[in-house]
Amino acid sequence: MAQTHGTTSVKMGIPISRAKLGMWLFLGTEIMFFTAFIGTYIVCFFGSPGWPTDTHQTHINIAAGGINTFVLILSSYFVVVAHEAMGLRDFAKARKFLIMTMALAFVFLGIKTYEYKGKFDHNILPGKIAEDDFQAMDNVVKAMKTAVERELDSLIPGTEKPYEKQAALNLKITEPKAGEAESAEQRTYRAWQGWNEEFNRLRTEVSGNKLTLKDVEERLETGYAHTIIVDTKAPVLKAADGRELTHVAGTLEDSQIEAYKAKQPFTLKAHTGETVSIAPDNLVTAVIPAEVIDLGHEIHHPFVMPYGNLFASCYFLMTAFHAIHVLVGMTMFAWLLMQGSALNETWSDFMENAGLYWHFVDLVWIFLFPLLYILPGLMRAV
Amino acid sequence: MSHEPAAPNAVAAHAGHDAHPHVNYFAIFIALCVCTGISILLDLFESQSLRWVIVFLVISVAVAKAMFVLTYFMHLKFEGNWKFIILLPTTILAIGLMVALTPDIALHYYTPDVPQVHQEAPAAPAPAADHGHGH
Structure with missing residues (x-):
């Protein structure tokens, strides 16, 4: 206050530009926004005995997370260099570093996509994870149904319902003539019938409570080939x-x-x-015959993950909101880059705010990385 | 004490609209990389008895990284006292939120009666079996 008093009587209050003040106030709300998620995650973690911490099961990839941490740190450094270059009126250098920041942001999102794909492939998704044996067996039945119906779709294309397609397929099957080898097409149809038969048997037995999860696991291990x-x-x-x-x-x-x-x-x-x-x-x-249709490999080994759905919700909530912030930051940098050679000192406030925002995105990841990737593995020893 | 390095820059801040205090940003970047390396190394360090120490260290490293970013990359070191006006309330509210959430979920002042817990209870050797599957 003493500083402002002597220098100017016009500018009152906080001695920074309004844009920057606005950005910092906004970042203040952002801190609370992410703390709500992080806090909820921590509380759920400690409040749930048996919270999933096995990174093999949760498909948490520490290497991917570590590389992404490095990528964001490097991009933060580039932003700071770009901002500094703007201050020194070296706008070409600023642009160069902004382009590199953009490239790193794409790398970050690429790695994030790769990680998400791993989760989607293994059904580590909210509402899809089995938390007890029955749900795990149900998941196997569902996976098999999906595989069998998809195979039927490829054999009998069209928009008919599965049972109609099945009838059509049954009509296509003919007894092989004596002494003649079965055609490849016929073999495929028969193989599909076999899978469908196996699927129906599994579904009936699971819903009839005739199997334990161990039985289903054994059946998958022996394979359907x-x-x-x-x-x-x-x-x-x-x-x-x-x-x-x-x-x-x-x-x-x-x-x-x-x-x-x-x-x-x-x-x-x-x-x-x-x-x-x-x-x-x-x-x-x-x-x-395995060589005709092998749907067995598509059906994942069933697993039971207590609190897995809550874990997946927390994971996707935090990382997806973070990714949205990355996209917003990229939009700000794109805006600056779109100015092309017209980028000049009038953009320095914008640049500073974009930089502050980007550093905040980095800051959030600095906490998400240990909380999601490192600490669960450490707590696993419980 | 943070006033001391800020003082010469404060003058510059008033002279020009946007002051650029000289910070060796590359050194900060290296420090951040080292911190990331440390947290990954800590992850590899398996010790049952020192577990909480490691957890504490990992969080400390994260806080240190956050401080590096806030202080130098976000220039808070060179900003006036307004930073406290803005950041203190949010910090208090953020901590308050966590404290408010804790009794709801983390503290069991009743017998937990959820299916997941039921499953866990009789299957004491179950985590051991999980180990086998994981590898």
């Missing part, structure tokens, strides 16, 4: 303990595939555990 599905009325299938079965599915080994092709009897270890002897006259409804 070379799965044979035998469904028959007569002659009746017999399990090793003498029980009569009407339906059995199991995974074929190479020798069994040979036997099946040569129309010789063989024993099959069924998915349900029993050993069943398959005669050549048993009705094989489907064989899923």
